[in-house]
Structure formats: structure tokens, C-alpha cells
Amino acid sequence: MKNQTIETIWRENVWSPDLGKGFYKNPIIHADYSDPDVIRVGEDFFMVASSFNMSPCLPVLHSKDLVNWKIINHVSSTFPFPRYDKPQHGEGVWAPSIRYNAGFYWVFFGAPDEGIFMSKTDDPFGEWSPFHPVKEVKGWIDPCPFWDEDGRAYLVNAFAKSRIGFKSVLQITRMKEDGTELIGEGKIIFDGNIHHPTIEGPKMYKRKGYYYIFAPAGGVATGWQTVLRSKNILGPYEDKVVLAQGSTAINGPHQGAWVELENRESWFIHFQDKGAYGRITHLQPMSWKNEWPWMGINQDENGVGEPVLQWRKPNIAESHPPAVPQTNDEFNEGNLGLQWQWKANMKEEWYSIEERRGWLRLYAVNQASKEPGELPNIITQKLPAEAFTVTVKFDFTSDAQEESFGFILCGDIYEGLILQKKGEGYTVSYSVDGKTKESVNVKACKGYFRMEVREGAVCRFAFAMDEKEFNWIGREAKALPGRWVGAQIGLYCKSEKEGNSHVDIDWIRFSASFPTQKKGDLS
Numbered sequence: 001m002k003n004q005t006i007e008t009i010w011r012e013n014v015w016s017p018d019l020g021k022g023f024y025k026n027p028i029i030h031a032d033y034s035d036p037d038v039i040r041v042g043e044d045f046f047m048v049a050s051s052f053n054m055s056p057c058l059p060v061l062h063s064k065d066l067v068n069w070k071i072i073n074h075v076s077s078t079f080p081f082p083r084y085d086k087p088q089h090g091e092g093v094w095a096p097s098i099r100y101n102a103g104f105y106w107v108f109f110g111a112p113d114e115g116i117f118m119s120k121t122d123d124p125f126g127e128w129s130p131f132h133p134v135k136e137v138k139g140w141i142d143p144c145p146f147w148d149e150d151g152r153a154y155l156v157n158a159f160a161k162s163r164i165g166f167k168s169v170l171q172i173t174r175m176k177e178d179g180t181e182l183i184g185e186g187k188i189i190f191d192g193n194i195h196h197p198t199i200e201g202p203k204m205y206k207r208k209g210y211y212y213i214f215a216p217a218g219g220v221a222t223g224w225q226t227v228l229r230s231k232n233i234l235g236p237y238e239d240k241v242v243l244a245q246g247s248t249a250i251n252g253p254h255q256g257a258w259v260e261l262e263n264r265e266s267w268f269i270h271f272q273d274k275g276a277y278g279r280i281t282h283l284q285p286m287s288w289k290n291e292w293p294w295m296g297i298n299q300d301e302n303g304v305g306e307p308v309l310q311w312r313k314p315n316i317a318e319s320h321p322p323a324v325p326q327t328n329d330e331f332n333e334g335n336l337g338l339q340w341q342w343k344a345n346m347k348e349e350w351y352s353i354e355e356r357r358g359w360l361r362l363y364a365v366n367q368a369s370k371e372p373g374e375l376p377n378i379i380t381q382k383l384p385a386e387a388f389t390v391t392v393k394f395d396f397t398s399d400a401q402e403e404s405f406g407f408i409l410c411g412d413i414y415e416g417l418i419l420q421k422k423g424e425g426y427t428v429s430y431s432v433d434g435k436t437k438e439s440v441n442v443k444a445c446k447g448y449f450r451m452e453v454r455e456g457a458v459c460r461f462a463f464a465m466d467e468k469e470f471n472w473i474g475r476e477a478k479a480l481p482g483r484w485v486g487a488q489i490g491l492y493c494k495s496e497k498e499g500n501s502h503v504d505i506d507w508i509r510f511s512a513s514f515p516t517q518k519k520g521d522l523s
Contacts, residue, residue, distance in 0.1 A: 013322070013324050013512075014327070014384055014385035014387075014388040014510050014511065014512045015030040015031075015324060015384055015385035015386070015388075016322050016324060017029070017030075017067050017068070017324075018067055018068055018313075018322040019310065022312055022313050023310060023311065023312055023313060024067040024283065024310070024311065024312075024313050025309060025310045026250070026282040026283060026307065026308065026309055026310070026311075027272065027280040027281050027282050028066070028067050028068075028069065028269075028281050028282065028283045029061075029069055029280060029281035029324070029325060030277065030280050030384060030385050030386060031277075031278065031280065031281075031325055031382040031383060031384050031385075031486075032277065032278020032279055032280070032382045032383070032485055032486035032488075033047070033049035033059065033061070033271075033278075033279070033280075033281050033325075033382075034049055034050040034052075034095075034271060034278060034279040034484070034485065035049060035050040035094070035095040035096070035142075035201060035255055035271065035279065036048070036049050036255075036256055036257065036269055036270070036271060036281050037049075037095075037096060037097045037098050037144075037203065037256070037257045038066075038098070038256070038257040038259050038269045039098050039099060039100055039105075039257070039259070040259050040260065040261065040262075041100045041105070043064065043262075043316075044062060044063075044064065045062065045063040045064070045065075045066055045259065046060060046061070046062055046098060046105065046124050047060070047061040047062075047063070047069065047098075047269070047281075048060055048061075048075070048096045048097075048098045048107055049061075049096070050093055050094055050095055050096065050109075050484075051074075051092065051093045051341070052089075052090055052091065052092045052093060052094070052484055052485055053079070053084060053087055053088040053089060053090070053091055053092040053343065053344065054092070054341040054342065054343065054380070055076075055077060055078045055079065055084075055341060055342050055344065055345050055346045056074035056076065056077045056078070056341065056346065057074060057075065057076050057077075057078065057079050057092065057093050057341075058074055058075035058076060058093050058096055058107065058109065058119075059071055059073075059074055059338075060072055060073040060074065060075060060124055061325065062124070062125075063323070064316065064318070064320040065313060065314055065316045065319075065320050066259065066267055066269070066283055066313075066314045066316075067283065067313055067314070068320060068321070068322050068323035068324070069323060069324070069325060070323050070324075070325060070326065071325050071326055071338040071339060072124065072125050072338070073124060073125055073126075073128075073338070074338070075107055075119050075128045075131075076119065076128065076130070076131060077346060078345040078346060079092050079093060079111070079131075079345065080130075080131065080345075081114060084344055084345045085344055085345045085347075085376065086344050086374070086376050087343045087344050087373065087374060087375070087376055088344070089373070089482060089483045090482070090483030090484040090485070091111070091112065091113060092111055093109050093111060094109060094110050094111065094112060094141050094142065095109065095110065095141060095142040095200075095201055095255070096108065096109035097109070097142075097143060097144040097145065097203060099144075099145055099146075099147075101145075101147045102147075103122060104120045104121065104122055105120060105121050105122070105124045106118065106119075106120045106145055106179055107119050107120070107128070108134070108143045108144065108145050108155070108179070109143065110140055110141035110142055110143050110157065112138065112139060112141055112160045112162070112163050113138055113163065114133075114136070115133055115134070115135050115136040115137045115138075115140065116133070116134040116135045116137065116140055116143050116155070116157070116182075117131040117132060117133055117134060118131070118132045118134050118145075118179045118180070119131055119132065120179070132179075132180055134155070134175075134179065134180065134181060134182060135181075135182050138163045138164060139159050139160045139161075139162075139163030139164025139165075140157050140158075140159060140160075140164075141157065141158050141159065141160045141200065142157055142158040142200050142201045142202060143155050143156070143157040144156050144157070144202055144203050144204050145175065145179060146204040146205075146206075146233075147177070148206070148233065149206070151177060152174065152177070153174070153175040153176060153177045153179065154172055154173065154174055154175055154204070154233065155172070155173050155175045155182060156170060156171065156172045156189075156202045156204050156213060157170070157171055157173075157186075157202070158170055158171075158199065158200035158201065158202060158215075159171070159200075167198060167200070168191070168192040168193045168196070168197050168198055168199050168200075168217075169188050169190065169191050169192065169193070169199070170188070170189055170190045170192070170199060170202050170213065170215060170228075171186040171187065171188050171189065172186060172187055172189050172233065172234060173185070173186035173187070187234055187235075189230075189234060189235040189236075189237060190213070190215075190228055190235070190237050190239070192215075192217055192226075192239075195239065196215075196217035196218070196226050196239065197217065197218060197219075198217055198218060198219050198223065199215050199216070199217040199226060200215065200216060200217075200255075201215055201216045201254070201255040202214070202215040203215070203256075203257055203258070205258060207288075207291075208291060209231060210229045210230065210231060210291055211229065211230050211231070211232070211233045211237075212227060212228065212229050212258075212293075213227070213228040213229075213237065214226075214227050214256075214257075214258060214293075215227075215228065216252075216254030216255040216270075217254070218252070218254075219252065220252055220255075220273045220279075221251055221252045221273040222251065222252055223252045223254050224241050224243060224244040224245075224252075224253070224254055224304075225241070225242050225243035225244070225253060225254040225255075225256075225268075225270065225295065226239055226240070226241055226242070226254075227239070227240050227242050227292065227293055228240075229291070229292070240292055240302075240303065241302075241304050242292065242293050242294065242295050242303060242304060242305060243268070243270070243284065243295040243296055243304070243305045243306070243307070244304050244305075244306065245306070245307070246298065246304070246306035247298075247306065248306050248307050248309075250272050250282065250306075250307035250309075251272060251273065252272060252273050253270050253272060253282065253284075253296075253307045254270055254271075255270055255271055256268060256269040256270030256271060257269045257270075258286065258293065261314060261315065261316070263315055265314060265315050266285075266286040266287060266288065266293070267283060267284065267285065267286055267314055268283070268284045268285075268286045268293070268295050269281060269282070269283055269284075270282055270284065272307075274486075275457060275480075275481055275486075276383070276411060276457035276478070276479040276480055276481050276486055276487040277383050277386065277457060277486050277487070278382065278383065278481065278485055278486020278487070279486070282307060283311075284296045284305070284307060284308060284311075285297075285308065285311055289303065296308055324384070325339060325382075325384070326338060326339040327339060327381065327384045327508075327510045328507070328508060328509050328510055329360070329507065329508050330358070330506075330507045331353055331358055331359055331360045331505065331506075331507070332358050334353065334354075335353065336351070336353060336360070339381050339382075340379050340380070340381060341379070341380050341381075342376065342377065342378065342379055342380070343375065343376055343377070343378045343380065343410075343490075344376030344377075345376070347376075347377075349363065350362065350363060350365060350377045350379075351363065351379070356504050358506070359395075359504040359505060359506050360504070360505040361502050361503070361504050361505075362377075362379065362405075362491060362492065362493040362502060362503050362504075362505065363493060363501075363502045364403045364493045364494060364495035364500075364501035364502060365377040365492075365493065365494060365495065366495050366496070366497060367494050367495070367496070371414075371433065371434050372406065372408060372410070372414035372431075372433065372434055372490075372492070373410075373414055373433070375492055375494065377492055377493075377494075378406075378408075378410060378490040378491070378492040379490065379491050379492065380410060380488040380489060380490045380491075381488065381489045381508075382486060382488060382489075383453060383457075383479075383486055383487055383488070383489065384510060385510075385512070386453075386455055386457075387453060387454050387455050387512070388452075388453055388510050388511065388512060389450060389451070389452050389453075389510070389511045389512075389513065390450070390451050390453075390489055390508065390509070390510050390511075391448055391449070391450045391451075391508070391509050391511070392407060392448065392449050392450075392491065392505055392506075392507070392508045392509075393447075393448050393505070393506040393507050394407075394419075394446060394447065394448070394449065394503055394504065394505055394506070395445070395446040395503070395504040395506070396419050396426075396445045396446065396501075396503045396504075397445070397500075397501055397502055397503070397504075398420070398421040398426075398445065398501045399500055399501050400421065400495070400497070400501070401420070401421055401422065402495060402496040402497060403420070403421065403493070403494065403495045403496075403501040404418050404419060404420040404493070404494050404495075405418070405419045405420075405491075405492070405493050405494075405503040406418050406419075406431075406490070406491065406492045406493075406494065407449040407451070407461075407490075407491055408431075408489075408490045408491075408492075409451060409459055409479055409487055409488070409489060409490070410482065410487060410488040410489075410490040411479055411480040411481050411482045411486075411487035411488070412480040412481060412482055412483075413432060413433060413477075413480050414431075414432070414433050414434070414490075415430070415431065415432045415433070415474075415477065416430070416431065416451065416461055416490075417429070417430060417431070417449050417461050417463055417473070417474075418430075418431045418436075419445070419449075421445075422441070425441055425442065425443050426441075426442050426443070426444070426445055427439045427440065427441055427442065428440050428442055428463050428465075428473065429473075430461060430473045430474025430475070437474055437475070438473055438474050440463075440471070440473060442463075442465045443465070443466075444465035444466045446465070447463060447464050447465035447466065448463065448464045448465075448470070449461070449462075449463050450462045450463065450464075450470055451489065453479065456478065457478055457479040457487065458476060458477070458478050458479070459476070459477060459478075459479050460472060460474070460475070460476040460477075461473060461474055491503075491505065
């Protein structure tokens with residue numbers, strides 16, 4: 001590990017779900033992996049999640065025990081439509097499904113304006129096929145493929161009212177067995193408008209002669225998990241609420257996946273909308289009674305479960321070490337860490353990890369806009385815990401007054417620290433949506449920026465130049481989510497004209513501690 005000049009003790013895993021001694025706590029991932037879907041293949045579990053307008057898109061995570069997860073891949077480096085070269089907040093890759101069939105891993109997803117897409121691979125750690133358009137259509141979302149025992153293939157999907165004028169119904173359509181094209185017209189097999197408004201996110205399974213569709217309803221932050229079942233794939237379907245918030249603090253527990261272990265033990269993975277933290281991932285015990293799934297605990301006579309906060313871990317034969325999605329990066333591996341995503345389709349000219357070995361170089365991209373939300377070249381990470389400190393060490397090279405380096409929190413509001421050349425020196429400014437709220441003159445162009453996030457997503461910022469103490473600047477404020485996504489930590493280098501400026505990032509580190517800092521001018 002590189003020399004730590006400001007603090008010498010760091011705790012990398014600011015959130016760990018593994019409690020040891022065979023138990024875990026929820027959430028299993030305290031980060032914004034929205035709309036998770038999970039499968040088991042042998043002894044391995046794979047998860048995919050929405051990536052919306054971010055790139056690389058469609059993250060793939062891996063686990064050996066359903067509790068401890070690492071990011072292993074992305075299905076594609078970009079979403080290959082020109083308009084995604086600029087930020088398209090909340091659009092793009094919605095609610096993917098992952099399945100294993102005929103020796104391949106298949107991922108299907110809907111983009112609300114572009115249609116239904118598919119990618120597949122025989123190695124989820126390796127290269128995935130380019131996105132194939134299964135159907136070019138507006139408003140079809142949340143697709144899930146299903147291959148029946150007779151070999152026939154189907155696709156179940158929901159609808160986005162904002163694009164097609166209606167929602168809260170589910171549709172099934174025949175599909176070619178190779179997943180490339182739909183066959184004929186679809187059939188609406190369930191109308192949730194009466195009892196299950198905003199039903200969406202369907203996932204299809206088959207068990208003991210029943211076709212099951214697991215589908216969330218009631219809205220992202222306030223809803224419940226619905227399960228449908230029928231002896232005929234085209235219905236009619238019975239419906240049952242199987243998981244709801246009840247007396248717990250876990251709002252809107254829904255949208256996820258049923259996973260069965262080799263020993264027939266059942267588990268349900270779902271998300272909780274936690275505002276600025278995004279849609280965080282939970283794991284619920286699950287069993288079967290009268291051929292209906294029972295989830296969580298404290299079920300009433302109707303079988304409606306409530307989420308658990310702690311439980312015994314899945315009964316896996318081998319024990320596995322704790323793991324969390326990657327956060328810290330020292331840029332020594334020769335490639336960009338899988339935890340990083342850009343606000344738009346990534347471009348190679350935005351960065352380098354070879355130009356200065358052991359550092360991430362962000363080049364000043366020529367952007368006339370003063371609104372950070374319009375910058376495509378912001379590189380981001382998700383918030384990884386409820387409370388943490390994140391620090392970056394940087395070295396900024398500026399050719400002109402108009403160039404700047406930003407360390408910001410991205411959400412409905414973009415706020416944070418901006419370093420900019422001013423005369424013979426520099427200024428560190430606290431900025432909100434591109435507008436300076438407070439500035440401090442500094443002599444150095446290298447140092448440290450820090451963001452502190454406490455419970456309730458309350459954040460504040462500090463800086464240190466020339467290895468002096470950290471100094472607070474700006475306000476303490478509550479972070480806000482973006483459109484369909486949680487807040488994100490962002491870095492960028494920006495210019496309003498052509499130039500050779502850049503910022504080099506030596507490392508980014510997350511800590512569970514909150515060091516004492518003072519407010520003052522370092523100039």
C-alpha cells in the first residue's frame with residue numbers, strides 16, 4: 001500500500017454484511033445495485049443490476065454464498081446509441097434479467113425508448129456478445145426470458161406509462177429459442193390496476209407444475225412483493241402478496257430474484273429504496289407452503305412476510321471469506337477498477353492509467369457548460385455505506401484560468417470541491433450546481449480532498465494542501481438522489497477551451513472513521 005501521509009489507519013470495508021459464525025445482516029450490499037436479478041449455476045451465484053445511463057453498463061457481480069459479493073464484469077462498455085454520448089439521466093439500461101440455459105448465460109433488459117435487448121456468454125467473467133435488439137419498441141420494460149421444459153421460449157415484460165400510455169399489466173410473448181426475436185403478438189396475462197398498481201419487474205420460474213411470476217407492485221419506495229401462479233403459462237394467474245414492510249423499517253421490499261440452493265433451500269434477493277443511498281440489496285429466507293413462497297419472518301395467516309435484519313447465512317457446504325463490492329483504488333493494476341462508471345458513454349481520451357504509472361489521469365475535457373450535471377466525463381462510484389469518509393490524493397496541472405478539477409457528490413444537486421487556477425495561485429471552492437458558495441486561496445496545486453457522509457446521508461467537505469490538516473469548507477447538507485439512482489461520488493477535469501490540463505489521482509480510500517478536522521485558510 002502506498003504511503004499514507006494524512007492518516008495511517010484505514011478500514012477499507014465500510015460496510016460488511018458478514019457477521020461471522022454463520023450469520024449475516026441486511027442489507028447484503030449497501031450500495032445502489034438497482035433492480036437486482038440473481039441466478040445460481042453450480043456453486044456460483046451471479047447478479048446483474050440496472051445501470052441506466054452509466055458506462056460501462058450492466059454490472060455483473062459474483063458470490064459463493066449469496067452474502068459476500070464482488071464486481072467481476074460489465075456486459076458492455078457502452079450503450080451503443082449516440083445520444084448516450086451525453087448524460088441521459090435515468091434512461092438507458094433498466095431492470096435486467098439473467099438466466100442460464102443451453103450452456104449460456106443470458107441477460108435481457110429493456111431501454112424505455114430503444115426496446116428490448118439481449119446479450120449472452122459462456123463465461124460471465126469474460127466477454128459478452130454485443131447487445132442484440134430483440135424488439136425495437138418504446139415503453140416495453142423489465143423483460144425476463146423463460147425456457148419451458150418442452151424447449152419453447154417466452155418473454156414476460158411490463159410497460160412504462162411515460163412511453164406507452166399505460167402500466168400495471170404484465171405480458172407474455174413467444175420467443176425464438178435463441179433469444180433473438182419475438183414470435184407473434186403478446187398476451188396480457190395479468191392486470192394489476194385493481195389490487196396491484198404499478199406491477200412491474202416480472203421474473204418467471206417453474207416449480208412442481210406451476211408457472212410462477214414474481215413481480216413487485218405498489219411503487220418503488222412504498223410497495224410489496226407479489227407472486228402470481230398458474231398451471232398454464234398463459235394464465236389465468238392467481239395472485240398473492242408474500243412480502244411487505246409491515247412493522248419493519250425496510251420500505252418497499254420487492255423486485256428481485258428467487259434462488260434455490262443445491263440442497264433445495266430457497267432465498268429471495270430484493271432491494272430497498274433508501275433515498276440518496278440508492279436501491280440497496282437485501283437477502284430474505286424463503287420457504288414454501290401450499291405451493292406458495294413464504295418470505296422473511298412474522299408471516300400472518302395470509303402468508304405475508306416481513307424483512308429480516310439478521311439471519312443465519314445460506315447453508316453452503318464451504319465457508320467463504322467476507323467480500324464487498326470494490327471501492328478503494330490505488331491504480332496499480334494497469335486497468336480502471338470495475339467500481340468506476342462514467343455519466344455517459346465512456347471515451348478513451350478522457351483518461352489514462354498508463355501516462356503516469358500508479359495514478360489515474362483525468363484529462364480536461366472541453367465543456368462550455370457550467371452545469372456539472374451536463375458533463376459526460378464525470379467518473380463516479382456509488383455510496384458504499386450509510387456512514388463513511390472518502391479521501392482522494394491528487395496532483396492538478398493547469399494551463400489556464402478556465403480549467404478545474406472537481407470532487408463532487410452527484411445527485412439531484414451537484415455539490416462539492418472545485419480546484420481552479422487563479423492568478424499565481426489557486427482557489428479551493430465549495431460549489432453547488434456550478435455556483436461558487438465559498439472560496440479559499442491556496443498556494444499548492446496538489447493535496448487531498450475529503451467527503452464525509454454520516455447517517456441520513458448528511459455530507460460535508462474538507463481539503464488539505466501541502467499535507468497540512470484538513471479544513472472544512474462550505475455547508476453541511478443532506479445528499480439527494482438522482483433520477484432513479486442514488487447519489488454518487490464524482491471526479492472530473494474540465495476546460496472551457498482546448499488545453500493540456502489534467503489531474504492525476506494517486507488513490508481513493510474509504511474509511512469508517514471520522515478524523516478530527518478544523519476550519520481555516522491554508523494560504
